[in-house]
Amino acid sequence: MKVLTLINCLLVQTSFVPDEYWQSVEVSHRMVFKYPLTTSSAAVGLDYYYYYYYYYYLTTYKYSKENPKTLCTSGTDIWLPRIIQALLAAFADVKFFFLVQSLEGRDVAKWTWTVVQFTFLKFNIFYGVADFYGSHPWHWYFTQGFAVVIGPHLPLFLYGCTLAFRRYKILLAAVIWTLVVYSLLPHKEFRFIYPVLPFCMVFCGISLANLKAWRRTAAFTLLLSNLVAALYTGLIHQRGTLDVMSHLQTLCNVRGISSLPQPDILFLMPCHSTPFYSHVHCPMKMKFLECPPDLGEEGYVNEADRFYDNPLHWLRTSFPYKSSLPTHLVLFDVLEKEISVFLQGNNFVRTAQIFHTHFPEGKVGGSIFIYERH
Known part of the structure; x- marks a missing residue:
């Protein structure tokens, strides 16, 4: 799991949205180096100090300040924060695997983890157009947003809901509740509902575990569809x-x-x-x-x-x-x-x-x- 996450981290040569930098590494860099020297970009100081800035500060930029020649020439000051965050994400994946295993057994956990890995970059391509941000009608998450975030996993999710509705109706209710609450806000973005994706992956894993004859075909289709999008959005689009x-x-x-x-x-x-x-x-x-x-x-x-x-x-x-x-x-x-x-x-x-x-x-x-x- 950690290896796949690190490969993903090192593969990406493109950008998503401004918050990727302006609510993470730019804030940390400013904390340590006090750049910029002018006030033209002072707005960076208004961004939120999330928990992981602490890791950036203690590792990358603190060391970078003490060893400027080494890091400036090698680019470690850019890559190390990514690697640290990738390791945190990998840790979350591991804990998620063991959680599903405790609930459904190793077979379902294995297939749930598989579909989680297939989601690693698929939604990046939808962050490319400026018109996808801002105000949208109330039904946008139900008619567009959720379908885009879950992507080709949607059929597996729906099938999983029919198989495990009684056991996991609370999870399904959490997904619907999240979509309803965010639909009340005028400002809508795909990433706002991304936290419901792990819940959906549980249903997808249950689907794959029960498909039997069509399991490998479904898994291969998911892999191929996500891999093509991942390579394009990670290496070419918005670089x-x-x-x-x-x-x-x-x-x-x-x-x-x-x-x-x-x-x-x-x-x-x-x-x-x-x-x-x-x-x-x-x-x-x-x-x-x-x-x-x-x-x-x-x-x-x-x-x-x-x-x-x-x-x-x-x-x-x-x-x-x-x-x-x-x-x-x-x-x-x-x-x-x-x-x-x-x-x-x-x-x-x-x-x-x-x-x-x-x-x-x-x-x-x-x-x-x-x-x-x-």
């Missing part, structure tokens, strides 16, 4: 926001060289589109379009929305003098045409094009461009 940070990390070498302009990077992207200092690991100047929550201020519009209302106007008013311009701009390709006049007029030259996704939509493009001012 640009991580790759661009690796590219920008090379600019850390410029710091301290007086003959070269010091890096000053501006992310012209939906706020929190990329990780931040946890993935460059040096205090060069960086800024992104911020979107702090509306605390009731009359006529409040966040910086990101003001920018996208009129990008060219925002750039011209924010940087009236050439001396105030950043050295680098990072943007999705869909924005390039709209601000091309600003780019050309201020001698910005595209120096990198990084693939992000085959399914661009809205403000999120298929590629990420890096522009440098010459």
